[in-house]
Amino acid sequence: MALEEYKRKRRFEETPEPPPKVETKAGNRFVVQMHDATRLHYDFRLEMEGVLKSWAVPKGPSLDPADKRLAMHVEDHPVSYFDFEGNIPENNYGAGTVIVWDVGTWQPLSPVAVNGKYPPGTEAEAAAMLAKGDLKFRLNGKRLKGDFALVKMRGRRPGSKGNEWLMIKKHDDHVVDGYDIAAIDTSVLSGRTLEQVAGDAGSAEWKGRPTGRGRLKAAWLADAVAKLDKKKKAELTTEDAEKTGKARTARAKKTVSTQKTAPPPEPKETKSSVPSVSSVVQASAQPVKRPMPTKIHPMLAESVEKPFDGAEWLFEIKWDGYRAIAFIDGGKARLVSRNQNDLTPRYPELKDMAKFIHAKTAILDGEVVALDEEGKASFSLMQQRTGFRPGGKRAVGDSNVPVLYYAFDLLYLDGYDWRRVPLEERKRKLASLLVAGDVLRYSDHYEERGKALFEMAQKTGLEGIVAKKRSSFYEERRSREWLKIKIRKRIECVVGGYTVPEGSRTHFGSLVLGLYDKKGRLIHVGQVGSGFDQKSLDEISKVLKKIETKKNPFFGEVEALRKVSWVKPELVAEIEYAEWTDGTSAGSGPKLRAPVFLGLRDDKDPKECVLEEARV
Numbered sequence: 001m002a003l004e005e006y007k008r009k010r011r012f013e014e015t016p017e018p019p020p021k022v023e024t025k026a027g028n029r030f031v032v033q034m035h036d037a038t039r040l041h042y043d044f045r046l047e048m049e050g051v052l053k054s055w056a057v058p059k060g061p062s063l064d065p066a067d068k069r070l071a072m073h074v075e076d077h078p079v080s081y082f083d084f085e086g087n088i089p090e091n092n093y094g095a096g097t098v099i100v101w102d103v104g105t106w107q108p109l110s111p112v113a114v115n116g117k118y119p120p121g122t123e124a125e126a127a128a129m130l131a132k133g134d135l136k137f138r139l140n141g142k143r144l145k146g147d148f149a150l151v152k153m154r155g156r157r158p159g160s161k162g163n164e165w166l167m168i169k170k171h172d173d174h175v176v177d178g179y180d181i182a183a184i185d186t187s188v189l190s191g192r193t194l195e196q197v198a199g200d201a202g203s204a205e206w207k208g209r210p211t212g213r214g215r216l217k218a219a220w221l222a223d224a225v226a227k228l229d230k231k232k233k234a235e236l237t238t239e240d241a242e243k244t245g246k247a248r249t250a251r252a253k254k255t256v257s258t259q260k261t262a263p264p265p266e267p268k269e270t271k272s273s274v275p276s277v278s279s280v281v282q283a284s285a286q287p288v289k290r291p292m293p294t295k296i297h298p299m300l301a302e303s304v305e306k307p308f309d310g311a312e313w314l315f316e317i318k319w320d321g322y323r324a325i326a327f328i329d330g331g332k333a334r335l336v337s338r339n340q341n342d343l344t345p346r347y348p349e350l351k352d353m354a355k356f357i358h359a360k361t362a363i364l365d366g367e368v369v370a371l372d373e374e375g376k377a378s379f380s381l382m383q384q385r386t387g388f389r390p391g392g393k394r395a396v397g398d399s400n401v402p403v404l405y406y407a408f409d410l411l412y413l414d415g416y417d418w419r420r421v422p423l424e425e426r427k428r429k430l431a432s433l434l435v436a437g438d439v440l441r442y443s444d445h446y447e448e449r450g451k452a453l454f455e456m457a458q459k460t461g462l463e464g465i466v467a468k469k470r471s472s473f474y475e476e477r478r479s480r481e482w483l484k485i486k487i488r489k490r491i492e493c494v495v496g497g498y499t500v501p502e503g504s505r506t507h508f509g510s511l512v513l514g515l516y517d518k519k520g521r522l523i524h525v526g527q528v529g530s531g532f533d534q535k536s537l538d539e540i541s542k543v544l545k546k547i548e549t550k551k552n553p554f555f556g557e558v559e560a561l562r563k564v565s566w567v568k569p570e571l572v573a574e575i576e577y578a579e580w581t582d583g584t585s586a587g588s589g590p591k592l593r594a595p596v597f598l599g600l601r602d603d604k605d606p607k608e609c610v611l612e613e614a615r616v
Helices: 004-008 123-132 194-198 219-256 348-356 379-386 423-433 450-459 534-546
Strands: 029-036 040-048 051-057 069-077 086-088 096-108 134-141 145-152 164-169 300-303 310-317 322-329 332-336 361-369 404-413 440-442 445-448 464-469 478-486 490-499 511-516 522-528 564-576 579-581 591-593 596-601
Touching: 004 069, 029 134, 029 194, 040 069, 040 096, 040 123, 051 164, 086 194, 096 123, 096 194, 123 134, 310 423, 310 450, 322 348, 322 404, 332 348, 348 404, 348 440, 379 596, 404 423, 450 464, 490 522, 511 564, 522 564, 522 591, 534 564
Parallel strands: 300 478, 404 440
Antiparallel strands: 029 040, 029 096, 040 051, 051 069, 069 164, 086 096, 096 134, 134 145, 145 164, 310 445, 310 464, 322 332, 322 361, 361 404, 464 478, 490 511, 490 564, 511 522, 564 596, 579 591
16 A cells, blocks of 8 residues: 555544555645644655655755755655644654645656656656666746745665655756745745744644644654653553552451451562662762863764663663763863764764753763754764765765754853763753754653663664763763663774785775774674675775775784785774674684674774673
């Protein structure tokens, strides 16, 4: 069924969106809906084959050919969605406010040019172009006019969903240089803004307050956490029932007892193994007045294999992005990586982050992430945004991929150092300072139930969770007070060489990987030959050639089936793998089983890629 995915994602008893129905008659209309969901974006839809073929365009369509807009191909929508405006309630897929930003008709263009121009095409040609990933069409809307193309991106990065397209305006009489879509923020049907629709009791599913921007949780996360809470309540109800039953039994036994005097009450049990926060927090653990630090080394978590529960722990989602310390001063934000590199120029949309923090000066710890159309952090999209940046150099990244900052810790605030204040108090203060929006979010935590959160993270495809002691101070080092539990096994490895290609493969066959031991020696842990596409082979090979060396950087034996060319150990590769296996010969170290290349990273120092830490 063409609308099966649309149906699967929605609960129609809770959302005002129309139910799935494929129309028997094909139309030629288009609609652009402005959608303030996890982040503000635009949904571009073409009426075709009885449904609305749909793309989520983060920055919106443009009339400037210089603006190649990222467009994420999403599930088909029913034709009845064409004029939908209103509020999708929280805890539902796509929760937020929707207005119709533009409507009109569209016409497919023939894929074959005549005298340099594309004449009108047919429905059959449009279907063929869509399947091929290069759809040319002409729009005649109230706001969008002229020729456009939707082109599927071929340079797919490892881990992507393969739904990344580009929406491009063609050169014609309707071009507007420097086009600013944000300057037009009203509905073409009602003339209302998003804010007016969100707060209008006449809008579909009005809940008495605006939805959309300002929510702390994306719809998928709110839904998952709601299920967690429901499960917890059910367990507590069962536990209470059991306690009540035991109490009734005890009373009954007491009633029939022949004893003339009741025995003294037994002392209440205490969980001495689980110290309370008050017992471990010193009275002097208060913010200390001192000048604002100019450099912070992030606190790092140790790795553990299995999730756990514990009253003394707070559990957070492990965001799949780039760690960054945010320095807020003078109304500006400066972002610094864990290697003390200035990240601010890379993410210009985060420069306004300071406006959403109620503080004159502050230092936050958090993660820069790129979100997919469901609001989940995607490392693949993050790689597309940043490009390859090995060896201190970088390829041109895709600025059409938006990012935001998830803040999870407060280190400094308006003249006071908060690092020696317990984590729970730091997070409480942090939450009170932030105004959540398109560039800044608060990373919430969940108490006691690490196993349930881990289970939720598994089901929703997240990287993992982090457990932090609620009483922990902020230490600028790796500490057992913070623990990370990954779901998909990932590791950062040092690239020490590459093997010759085989068959139709070009440039290189695989990357030779290593990790440092406690003595600072680079130990060979295997090769990775999968996860590359032609574009990544081309780009990485250029970098490898520049750092080639005749010296073997590894200590001990390197088990490789083909000839190895050595490189200086300057690159860090993100690797996903199944498990560790033992070496195949005496003196050989452990090896990665079924490794897959995910990308190159420059936010990690090669010396941080340690064997003992990786094998925990």
